[in-house]
């Protein structure tokens with residue numbers, strides 16, 4: 001297996017080695033070379049997403065027993081939110097640990113075993129921690145999690161249950177991210193962080209699935225962006241499908257950031273081709289609030305090369321969108337994921353066509369929870385139920 005990476009920003013090629021994934025020329029993460037052109041096709045056999053698309057992946061052999069049933073997520077029409085029938089959601093929140101991260105973790109543990117590593121790790125604000133821990137447990141790998149101080153109790157619980165080593169680390173998150181690779185090299189831990197090229201190959205499969213489910217490529221795809229890993233992975237999937245002639249046109253990829261922390265969207269709006277680190281600012285959207293995104297320049301390059309778009313939305317708009325997805329469509333996602341709907345409402349008059357929101361994570365693990373105080377009624381006993389219903393129905 002030729003594990004070559006290429007830097008799409010400056011063109012440098014180098015070998016894939018865990019913990020050494022950044023280009024020496026420009027510092028951006030390398031990507032596996034395009035695999036679609038020489039592929040042996042999509043398999044109708046096999047039950048897991050990785051088996052189905054095995055020939056597109058940088059893996060000698062897929063071990064289906066390591067799967068937790070990731071991928072093959074529903075594509076739902078959101079007709080109540082937009083009666084045009086052109087709005088759809090790819091429900092990544094229905095993955096085993098409730099976020100898109102599972103697609104990446106599923107592949108990472110396979111690669112770790114193939115390369116003979118016995119421990120995997122990650123630096124995370126929540127979702128990637130629980131996902132990595134679950135897949136490591138399944139694969140019998142040791143797992144080390146470096147999580148941000150302030151990670152939600154639900155996210156910690158859904159990681160700790162798999163019995164990894166968890167360190168809650170204070171201070172600068174960007175520094176922690178960079179430091180992890182040195183620790184990984186020294187102590188034999190494959191740190192598969194947010195922009196790990198193997199992870200991104202897993203995210204690429206979302207694009208494949210989407211096109212198969214729709215029978216073609218959508219016109220617009222809305223994705224929340226933090227480090228840029230997920231966005232780049234999806235983009236890579238569509239580009240490879242386009243290059244191989246499976247789809248006519250790469251969709252317009254719309255990256256969405258939180259207005260309180262939008263370094264990539266700001267650089268895009270200012271017409272720059274590199275991202276400057278910003279001061280962390282206030283937003284409730286912790287999972288999409290990376291002030292120093294490791295794939296920022298790569299995101300800008302892809303957006304510029306393929307006519308993509310970047311925007312930002314306020315916390316208020318995200319929270320409203322979260323409510324709308326729940327009340328109108330029965331979907332509970334994190335505010336970070338609902339940012340995709342908020343951006344759609346902002347841009348739909350300009351971007352007319354089939355639009356897919358990638359709903360990245362389920363709502364329960366989010367650090368910011370919607371208030372439910374006014375949504376429940378207290379009834380002291382069964383005997384009072386009739387009275388309660390009488391008062392409710394007499395109001396109608």
Ligand SMILES: Cc1ncc(COP(=O)(O)O)c(C=O)c1O
Pocket residue numbers: 099125127128194224225226227228229230231287288334336337360361
């Ligand atoms: C729910 C959710 N959406 C979006 C993102 C952003 O993904 P990325 O860091 O790959 O840009 C994250 C990252 O943790 C996330 O947890």
Ligand SMILES: [Zn+2]
Pocket residue numbers: 007008009010011012023024025026027028
């Ligand atoms: Zn480079």
